Amino acid sequence: MARIVVVGAGMGGLAVAARLAAQRHDVTVVERSDTVGGKLGWFTRDGFSFDTGPSLLTLPAVYRDLFLKTGAALDRSVELVEVDPVCHYRFPDGTEVDLPNASRGRVVRALDEALGTGSGAQWAALMDRAGAMWEITRGPFLESPLDGARTLVGLSRRVGDLRTVAPWRTLRGLGRSYLRDPRLVMLLDRYATYTGSDPRRAPAALATVPYLEQTFGAWYVRGGLHQLGEALHQRVVETGAQVLTSSTVTEVLVEGDRVSGVLLAGGRRIEADVVVSDADAAHLYGDLVRSPAADRARTSLAGATPSLSGFVLLLALRGRTPGLAHHTVLFPQDYDDEFDSVFGTGPHSRAPRPAPDPTVYVSAPDDPALRPDDDHESLFVLVNAPRHSVDDAAAGIDWDAPGLASSYADRVLDVMASRGLDVRDRVVWRELRTPADLARATSSVGGSIYGSSSNGVRSAFLRPANRSPVEGLFLVGGSAHPGGGLPLVGLSAAIVAEQIGRA
Structure with a gap:
């Protein structure tokens, strides 16, 4: 059993804390705010209330897996409601379309009716390509630690897979090869913003984002998405972890090339064998870690947009x-x-x-x-x-x-x-x-909402790895691999928990 400090009680920090505490580690979560959930925020005034972060949950299987492996099922804690239609779009020419939830046939019909016959078939062909991309990339790129450029080298040995993923191609370029209607290209471009990126520079693999949304569905949490954060916080407590709010980490302590704990504002030290940071990676490497061992990570971050x-x-x-x-x-x-x-x-x-x-x-x-x-x-x-x-x-x-x-x-x-x-x-x-x-x-x-953007072919490899160059220090959350958004943040927690479990 290891002593583990998790810096930050965002969704990544809470998710990894629950997994690690369920593995019987001694886990302490330290959060500078007086609330938990990170960007999954909540604001209320005069009876009006707002989710101030994500407004829907896609790929809910990530959180179903998390809750099942740490206790009772997700549906025992929150009520998921299908969002249908997923979104109402209005284009510059005044055309409007409602995109149905999790139904390829209904999406095709809706696009044909709004944009003209054949539009749905163009979009469906693109989603077929995106589905193939998802099957190829989910294992090595999203559900596993990123092994630097070697991950791409491994893909290059499978010529057919490499051609499907087309890492040299942009999302905009892929869209224009399938979509003849500029309104469909505009619809696809929007999904680059899910990673805070420019579709003209972001990789074609981001076509998997609408694929996931339209294949596995989009969901809302009754009472607001922040309820998911509250439920996860409760699960963390139930698994035996301690959560300290209003507690600011000022330094991740390093002895030699290995972490030894954290220092809080006010001078309190918390000793640890492992530190997991859910803080923004730029803040972690720029302000909290002073070890020369992290210089390589700082250099990589400097090259990212x-x-x-x-x-x-x-x-x-x-x-x-x-x-x-x-x-x-x-x-x-x-x-x-x-x-x-x-x-x-x-x-x-x-x-x-x-x-x-x-x-x-x-x-x-x-x-x-x-x-x-x-x-x-x-x-x-x-x-x-x-x-x-x-x-x-x-x-x-x-x-x-x-x-x-x-x-x-x-x-x-x-x-x-x-x-x-x-x-x-x-x-x-x-x-x-x-x-x-x-x-x-x-x-x-x-x-920046998502840490590093996905702008550029090398963007995935500039995003900080989950295992840092400092021994015993790991990164979780939207600014680390595999990226931002509730599903990827949940996947990052699973990756980190497995890495620590193998250590």
């Missing part, structure tokens, strides 16, 4: 919006301009800026737990945004600049109105969350 961030409006509204879906996406006229704005790229290599005409994502679960009564509703509104940066204009913008957040919120509301969702005269109050707020809350680089 941090993911995009997000600008959020929490809207408390009078009245109800007729026919409003659980998820709504309102696309812009020029999607490329949005990515150029957020990442500071494009033909003129301009600095990052808030996208003047952004894609608007709206989450509005029909859940009485989120509203004071049936005459009001709560809307979570998100747009992709450049990271927060005070001193480096090439890295982001200063979201704390006076008036910027409020004026951009007004702009987003105007954009929503121009696309048929005008709520401006119904706002009771609004709460804004900027990339600067996210950076302060998570110690991520400028508020």
Whole structure:
């Protein structure tokens, strides 16, 4: 039995703590906030409540496995509700489509009816390719520790598999080879943002994201997604782990080349044989670990592009919006301009800026737990945004600049109105969350949501490995392998728990 400290009580930290405690290790979770769940946040005011992070769960098998291997089944702790349709999309030309949940045939019919005969067949052919990609990559790339570029070398020995995954190809490039309708390409491009990336640079393998969503379904947790975090916290306690909130780790202690514990603000030391970090990898290697053994990891991180961030409006509204879906996406006229704005790229290599005409994502679960009564509703509104940066204009913008957040919120509301969702005269109050707020809350680089982006062929190999160069130090969560989002974070916890179990 090992003494293990988990730094951070996000979903990755809680998941690995539950698995390790179930293996009879002595586990202590240390969280600087007074709440758990990390980015799976929750905000409530005047009877209006909001999930401030993920709004749906895909690949629920990851969490079913976690709960079964640490105690009672997931369904004993939370109620999963199928989200159908998964999303309502509105394209720049005014075309609208509802994408059904977990039904290939219904998706094909919906696309044919909205975009024209043959559209569904194009999308289905792409999903067939994505399914083949998933079968090839799930084992070596997502369910196992990443063995550096050797993982790709192993794939290259199987020429057919290499051709299917096409690691040299971008998501946009793959889409255009299958999809003749630019609206379908736009639909596919959106899935790059699930990893905080640019579809023109992100790998084609991200086509597996819509494949998973449409094959295994999209689910909501009754009462809000934060209930999943609460249930996991309870499971951690039930397995015997200790959770310390309002406790900030200031240093991961290293003796020689091996961890020996952590140091908390105020001077308390917690001795440990193993430390698992659920903190952002850049924060871990930049601020918490001072060992020269971590220099290689710091160098690798410096070569990666941090993911995009997000600008959020929490809207408390009078009245109800007729026919409003659980998820709504309102696309812009020029999607490329949005990515150029957020990442500071494009033909003129301009600095990052808030996208003047952004894609608007709206989450509005029909859940009485989120509203004071049936005459009001709560809307979570998100747009992709450049990271927060005070001193480096090439890295982001200063979201704390006076008036910027409020004026951009007004702009987003105007954009929503121009696309048929005008709520401006119904706002009771609004709460804004900027990339600067996210950076302060998570110690991520400028508020990057997913750690490193997937921009570039080598992006997967620049993402920090689960086993660090410092002996006894492991990484879990969205900024480490295999990536961000609830399913991948859960997979990272399974990988780390297995690595420690074998040690």
